[in-house]
Amino acid sequence: MDLLPPKPAQVVSAASNVAHKLLYGGLADLRPMPRTLIEDGELREVYHYRPAPDVVETGDPILLVTPLAAPAICFDLRRGCSLVEHFVSQGRPTYLVEYGEVSFKNRNLGMEHWVDEVLPAAIKAVSEHAGGRSVHVIGWSLGGIFALLTAADQPALPIGSLSVVGSPIDVRKVPLMAPVRPLLHLNFTEGRGMITRGYQAMGGAPKPIVKWAFQLASVQKIVTKPLAVITNLDDADFLAQLEAVDRFSANMIAYPGRSFGQLYHRMVKGNALAQGSMTFGDRTIRLSAIKAPVLVFGGATDGIAPVNAVRAVVPLLTGSTQVRFEIVPGGHLGMLTGRAARGSTWRVMDEWIDQWSAPARVTAKKAATKKAPTKKAADREAIGVNPKRRYGSAGSRSLGR
Template sequence: MDLIPKPDQVVSAASNVAHKVLYGGIADLRPMPRTLIDDGELREVYHYRPAATTKQVGDPVLLVTPLAAPSTCYDLRRGCSLVQHFVTGGRPTYLVEYGEVSFRNRNLGLEHWVDEVVPSAIRETSAHAGGRPVHVVGWSLGGIFTMLTAADSPDLPIASITVLGSPVDTSLVPIVAPLRPLLQLNPTAGRGAVTRAYQAMGGAPKPLVKWAFQLSSFQKLVTKPLALATHLDDADFLAQIEAVDRFTAGMIAYPGRTFGQLYHRFLKGNVLRTGSFELDDRTIDLGRIDVPVLVFGGSTDGIAPVPAVKALVPLLAGSPDVRFEIVPGGHLGMLTGRAARETTWRVLDAWVAEWSTPDAEPPGTPARKPPAKKAPAKKAPAKRTAATRESIGANPQRRYGSGGSRSLSR
């Protein structure tokens, strides 16, 4: 809204305020219809129903939620929902979420997600879609779960992996850097105040998780009243604020043992930066991932800054194709912000179409390369050269090409 509002802006602002007062909000927060196809302990796998006017064809997409975040991260609101985007485009769409975490789940560790939850979700998705390979999309910790699962179980029916905002080198996260010297202090041999607190509570409770997420966007939180006042005439902006508020209010707790592993090994130990992770009696090496991987970094992401996410790229030595893209937005915005509709989602559409079964593409997907020119789906790792890595993310035909991506990183 202008400093001196124009008449049409005043009318729009008055209409938006009236709608908010009379109906409780502006955003269309109806969830996309879905059906439960599989469940277990902290595991619910859903299939989103096809749109009435669109037939679902092609390889399915499975959306993997992170711990503590509600599944509305993928279905934020009508008109700004990645689920809606896939469904209306004719792509078979599935999602795995975890339900409410309680004190009785306190002994569940990362093994539960890597050994049980994500592998089961991938297999059930493939079976429900007629045995087709699955394009697995993981945001934040969901991306880390996906990568560890794929590296540990190479027999899973995975067509490709997409990772959004998953930091593998926590030393490059600015909000953690000032705390790192304190984290390294261990005067009680692993029984410091933080450890005693999460063990006593059985994990990280909802209010703490919500506070931590808000703290990562502290500047936006402080300036939110001013932003609302200056955008009263912008219904889409106000709707997005409402949807994000609902998402934040829906945060879920962390199980105690999982939170402890994340705190001690990822945050303090930064173990994933080498690409190897010790889990139970085995070592999981990200270099064993043998499917194509697309990695997204958000240009203004404070939780998973671009360098912390890009550190993943050189660790994927066994992948036949690794691409890195920088897109607008913070940690949530890069996934389902208003700008994501024309950036992240378009790149993701092209990626899924490229690595899908040739004979079954949803209508309206980008044209595929002729089979004679397309590289084999399984290139030998030895063929990946330094020149190949320099070309990661290069695609001048994209609306949001890598030229724009590189400018955002400056």
């Protein structure tokens, strides 16, 4: 809807949208997809999404891995723009692992709790619930990092493939970190810096701070949001997406203290994963130990996990059967469940899961190992099996994308 002059049809649509929002409270259908709890533990809840009565589940199961601090509705944002709904409507057995509310009593849980207990238990539960089939694991943001570390640490898990969405591996390639990097080494007493003393006192990163940090990464969109709303008053789908994103942002979850400390010291300050490994106690987990095929997504306009920060994982996955890298439209959330994701990210996920699902997985593995690639061919494979296809960001004009 152009500001001047609007077309008569646009005026009617805009008036209808405004009236609907005033009378009914919103345009988005925020009903969650129905699900059943199949397994749980400390900060671990594994759900199976129930298909419609006329839909029969077939094929290998999918496990969606939530990051810390973000609500699980990232995968089920709203009807019509829900990755869960997309998979379930196709008859794909779809599961989710989420962590519930993090409180002060969880402050001593480190990242290894998710790598050693939460994800392995979830993967095993999903495989068993789906009849012993291999599991296609899809992790967003930190959920993708958890999935990579778990697959590297326990290669015997029944993992059919990994899909990593917007997971920053080389933090030094995140422009948002540049202004604060000089502050990371400021120390007070006892050799502890300002940030360290802060999260230790609070037992982690509480919800208000997590919400503020997420919004800070999208400050440009927040500033331009009023104009975007006015210029798109006739677009019900656009307005519905804004409502869904606002609900997502308002439901952030706290970080446990020890996990936050590890993320801060090892990834933000130490940039450990950029070297391809992370150490927990006397154990070092190396990404090169991953055997499963890995699909990596970078968001064209992602400020939290820019393309170069995400792509850094590709050369580290030397043990993987196949590595594929795709650039898709959208920011950090939009690339996963924005309006443009329906024709880009989700489409590639469908292709990838079909490729590595039984019995197709056997054929794909044979094809991947049939001939050792030349150096030039290996270089081409390092950016994906389809390097010519890139989803442009020209259409990503909305806040919801």
